[in-house]
Amino acid sequence: NAGVTQTPKFQVLKTGQSMTLQCAQDMNHNSMYWYRQDPGMGLRLIYYSASEGTTDKGEVPNGYNVSRLNKREFSLRLESAAPSQTSVYFCASPSGTYEQYFGPGTRLTVT
Amino acid sequence: DQQVKQNSPSLSVQEGRISILNCDYTNSMFDYFLWYKKYPAEGPTFLISISSIKDKNEDGRFTVFLNKSAKHLSLHIVPSQPGDSAVYFCAATGTSYDKVIFGPGTSLSVIP
Numbered sequence: 752n753a754g755v756t757q758t759p760k761f762q763v764l765k766t767g768q769s770m771t772l773q774c775a776q777d778m779n780h781n782s783m784y785w786y787r788q789d790p791g792m793g794l795r796l797i798y799y800s801a802s803e804g805t806t807d808k809g810e811v812p813n814g815y816n817v818s819r820l821n822k823r824e825f826s827l828r829l830e831s832a833a834p835s836q837t838s839v840y841f842c843a844s845p846s847g848t849y850e851q852y853f854g855p856g857t858r859l860t861v862t
Numbered sequence: 863d864q865q866v867k868q869n870s871p872s873l874s875v876q877e878g879r880i881s882i883l884n885c886d887y888t889n890s891m892f893d894y895f896l897w898y899k900k901y902p903a904e905g906p907t908f909l910i911s912i913s914s915i916k917d918k919n920e921d922g923r924f925t926v927f928l929n930k931s932a933k934h935l936s937l938h939i940v941p942s943q944p945g946d947s948a949v950y951f952c953a954a955t956g957t958s959y960d961k962v963i964f965g966p967g968t969s970l971s972v973i974p
Contacts, residue, residue, distance in 0.1 A: 795964075809961065849911070851906075
């Protein structure tokens with residue numbers, strides 16, 4: 752039982768390049784979330800999916816797209832990366848009691 | 863405007879003493895509060911939570927206190943241990959919410 756897994760762990764992109772961050776959970780939870788963590792800002796919600804087939808914008812969705820491929824997988828895509836998207840990205844999946852299980856994170860640098 | 867505030871970016875405490883981490887919130891619709899702990903290069907992990915129907919919840923060395931009238935909660939760690947050194951995030955949500963709002967975090971250092 753791995754919980755929440757994320758790939759890749761690290762990535763360096765040039766401005767304008769695209770990439771997809773992958774997330775998978777094996778806890779059979781309905782909801783999945785993508786956050787970014789920046790110094791002094793805490794964890795800010797980018798997009799979330801309350802159930803398979805649905806996605807909604809969070810606090811900071813601009814520049815990102817998501818796909819809820821199935822119940823297990825929720826991917827985050829950067830179509831044209833910008834230096835402002837340099838951050839640590841966390842995928843999370845909550846249990847029914849609001850407690851969120853987080854993946855190990857993806858550290859992304861955009862130059 | 864931040865709905866969940868942690869006004870101390872960092873805190874340093876001697877091993878064996880009490881650590882008190884504070885959190886304030888602005889939205890009176892929040893009725894469930896959580897604390898998460900994060901070590902470097904790892905994802906946050908859930909630590910303890912409290913519902914607004916309670917004013918205290920205890921789990922071993924960790925106690926969370928909630929003052930609804932002041933919109934304030936605090937996490938007490940007694941006694942503090944070096945392994946408690948981490949970033950602590952306060953978070954809030956509610957029955958009418960489908961998302962959790964996180965504060966900016968407080969970095970705790972426990973000095974041996």
